[in-house]
Amino acid sequence: MSTGAIVMMLLAMLVIWGGLALAIVNLSRSKDTPRVDEVRRDL
Amino acid sequence: MSEQVHHEEAKTRGAFSSRRVFIFAAIGSAVGLGNIWRFPYVAYENGGGAFILPYLVALLTAGIPFLFLDYAIGHRNRGSAPLSFARLRGGAEGLGWWQVGICFMIAVYYAAVIAWAVRYTFFSIDKAWGSDPEGFFFGDFLQAGDPGVQANLVPGVLIPLVIVWVAVIAVMVAGVQKGIGALSLVFIPLLFLAFGVLVVQALFLDGAGQGLDALFTPDWGALSEPGVWGAAFGQIFFSLSIGFGIMITYSSYVHRDTDMSGSGAVVGFSNSGFELLAGIGVFAALGFMAQANGVEVSEVASDGIGLAFIAFPTIISEAPAGAFIGVLFFGSLVIAGLTSLVSVIEVVISAVRDKFEMSRVGASLAVSVPCMLISLVFFSTTSGIFVLDIVDHFINQFGILLVAVVSMLLISWGFRALPLLADHLNHNGSVHIGTWWRVLISVVAPAALAYILIEGFITDVETAYEGYPQWMLLTFGWGAAAAVVVLGFLATTIPWRSETSMEAPPSAADAADTRGGN
Numbered sequence: 001m002s003t004g005a006i007v008m009m010l011l012a013m014l015v016i017w018g019g020l021a022l023a024i025v026n027l028s029r030s031k032d033t034p035r036v037d038e039v040r041r042d043l
Numbered sequence: 044m045s046e047q048v049h050h051e052e053a054k055t056r057g058a059f060s061s062r063r064v065f066i067f068a069a070i071g072s073a074v075g076l077g078n079i080w081r082f083p084y085v086a087y088e089n090g091g092g093a094f095i096l097p098y099l100v101a102l103l104t105a106g107i108p109f110l111f112l113d114y115a116i117g118h119r120n121r122g123s124a125p126l127s128f129a130r131l132r133g134g135a136e137g138l139g140w141w142q143v144g145i146c147f148m149i150a151v152y153y154a155a156v157i158a159w160a161v162r163y164t165f166f167s168i169d170k171a172w173g174s175d176p177e178g179f180f181f182g183d184f185l186q187a188g189d190p191g192v193q194a195n196l197v198p199g200v201l202i203p204l205v206i207v208w209v210a211v212i213a214v215m216v217a218g219v220q221k222g223i224g225a226l227s228l229v230f231i232p233l234l235f236l237a238f239g240v241l242v243v244q245a246l247f248l249d250g251a252g253q254g255l256d257a258l259f260t261p262d263w264g265a266l267s268e269p270g271v272w273g274a275a276f277g278q279i280f281f282s283l284s285i286g287f288g289i290m291i292t293y294s295s296y297v298h299r300d301t302d303m304s305g306s307g308a309v310v311g312f313s314n315s316g317f318e319l320l321a322g323i324g325v326f327a328a329l330g331f332m333a334q335a336n337g338v339e340v341s342e343v344a345s346d347g348i349g350l351a352f353i354a355f356p357t358i359i360s361e362a363p364a365g366a367f368i369g370v371l372f373f374g375s376l377v378i379a380g381l382t383s384l385v386s387v388i389e390v391v392i393s394a395v396r397d398k399f400e401m402s403r404v405g406a407s408l409a410v411s412v413p414c415m416l417i418s419l420v421f422f423s424t425t426s427g428i429f430v431l432d433i434v435d436h437f438i439n440q441f442g443i444l445l446v447a448v449v450s451m452l453l454i455s456w457g458f459r460a461l462p463l464l465a466d467h468l469n470h471n472g473s474v475h476i477g478t479w480w481r482v483l484i485s486v487v488a489p490a491a492l493a494y495i496l497i498e499g500f501i502t503d504v505e506t507a508y509e510g511y512p513q514w515m516l517l518t519f520g521w522g523a524a525a526a527v528v529v530l531g532f533l534a535t536t537i538p539w540r541s542e543t544s545m546e547a548p549p550s551a552a553d554a555a556d557t558r559g560g561n
Contacts, residue, residue, distance in 0.1 A: 001252045001255055001259070002256055002260055004259075004260055004261055005091075005092060005255060005256045005258075005259035005261075006259070007092075008091070008092025008093070008095060008260070008261050009255060009258075009259040009323075011092075011095065012095045012259070012319055013319065015095070015099060016099075016312065016315050016316050016319050017316050017319070019312045019315075020309070020312035020313055020315075020316045023305070023308035023309045023311075023312045024309055026305055026308065026473055026474070027062075027302065027305040027306060027308070027309050027473065029473065030302040030305050030471075030473040031302075032061060032062050032063070032301075
């Protein structure tokens with residue numbers, strides 16, 4: 001692989017997968033809502 | 044908002060039991076066939092490594108903001124697409140039914156592609172296509188004749204198509220949590236695992252580096268071409284399952300206090316993360332194919348049906364452990380397709396339930412069975428692939444894209460509902476929705492999508508799509524796209540049941556305001 005291709009591949013991984021990691025960390029800091037056990041009856 | 048109210052609503056309409064289940068279901072919807080067979084080629088054709096720039100701009104300025112819009116509409120108004128639009132603004136119900144019509148059309152043909160992938164998962168084991176994958180696909184397997192409509196059934200397609208529909212109907216009857224939620228909780232991790240193994244396997248093939256070189260070598264000059272930016276916005280838009288009711292429907296099943304903007308960011312980046320993985324796997328495999336045949340990657344690169352059912356069988360025949368690669372590849376297509384298909388049908392089922400106050404089982408059968416029968420009639424015959432190709436092209440271009448542009452403009456400039464929706468998202472959201480979001484939704488995203496729409500319209504008016512006969516394009520292309528608009532707005536003439544409130548339920552933000560006022 002050429003240097004340019006390697007750099008762009010790593011950059012794409014960093015930005016997209018890094019963005020995903022940040023989004024997950026951000027979400028994990030906000031409280032999840034309580035489970036709705038009743039939904040098992042439906043649905 | 045009391046838990047009791049939420050539990051009552053969950054029992055009546057159905058609900059995802061937690062944020063995690065919702066996110067898995069939303070990822071399941073977004074990650075579909077297009078992620079695997081469309082993104083790699085679009086990136087390769089539009090600047091290679093340089094494509095990452097317009098792609099990210101499109102994701103952040105149109106994709107995720109539009110996802111937030113869909114979430115806000117469904118989560119605030121707690122209804123299917125028609126009910127949510129009706130509650131957002133009286134008279135807007137037709138937009139929702141237009142989206143429902145589009146979803147019905149898509150479900151009918153999408154199931155056929157999944158059925159092909161089911162069949163090819165087994166074909167991979169003994170490489171049933173022999174030395175001529177193209178001749179096998181169109182001849183032995185599909186038995187395709189000349190373009191037209193024929194009634195000759197192809198049992199090799201009919202049987203897997205029936206199996207796919209039976210599985211889908213079982214999921215839909217099981218309900219939001221026990222059907223869609225459970226399916227997503229099992230299949231989405233499995234999909235990421237299976238495709239991850241496939242990518243590792245592909246990276247060890249001879250020539251993989253050549254393929255990745257072709258995909259990631261940047262062509263910076265491409266960034267000056269408007270078409271490249273249009274391709275990026277188009278890829279993001281079609282890939283995220285936004286703008287045609289799915290995310291409105293799914294978000295209506297989520298607890299009222301859920302962080303929707305934070306969840307949306309996870310869904311948006313997960314979808315793109317999977318696309319990147321798919322790009323690496325597909326081009327590593329294409330690099331092997333090019334090297335094995337002594338040609339350039341440009342000569343073997345393709346997308347869509349050609350990539351999946353012609354190029355990949357060639358790779359499977361030539362690669363070491365080819366059968367294993369084949370099972371992983373086609374198995375991944377089946378899973379990605381199924382989790383998307385159930386989301387498409389749920390848009391229709393949810394709308395029918397809301398409109399007629401039907402039971403879950405009743406609405407699931409009332410929608411899925413006719414959908415299955417139409418699917419079997421048109422797509423298990425020798426002319427199935429031609430009809431599929433035309434409907435797919437026109438319903439994407441002049442169905443999904445058109446309704447997205449129209450609804451964004453109406454919500455922004457006609458109903459002026461963006462401040463209301465932003466407030467809703469901000470109440471429990473971890474990503475602050477500010478003026479930037481309103482600008483993107485009211486100007487940037489509609490402008491970008493309108494550009495793609497107009498370009499596509501001019502092309503399709505000037506040139507007969509893929510050279511098909513005009514009567515076929517008029518019937519299954521332009522006709523289908525027009526029919527969903529007409530039928531959608533006719534559906535608004537059916538009155539809602541008296542017990543269905545046209546008022547948006549008090550939101551968590553309203554409840555907080557009330558408490559603050561007291």
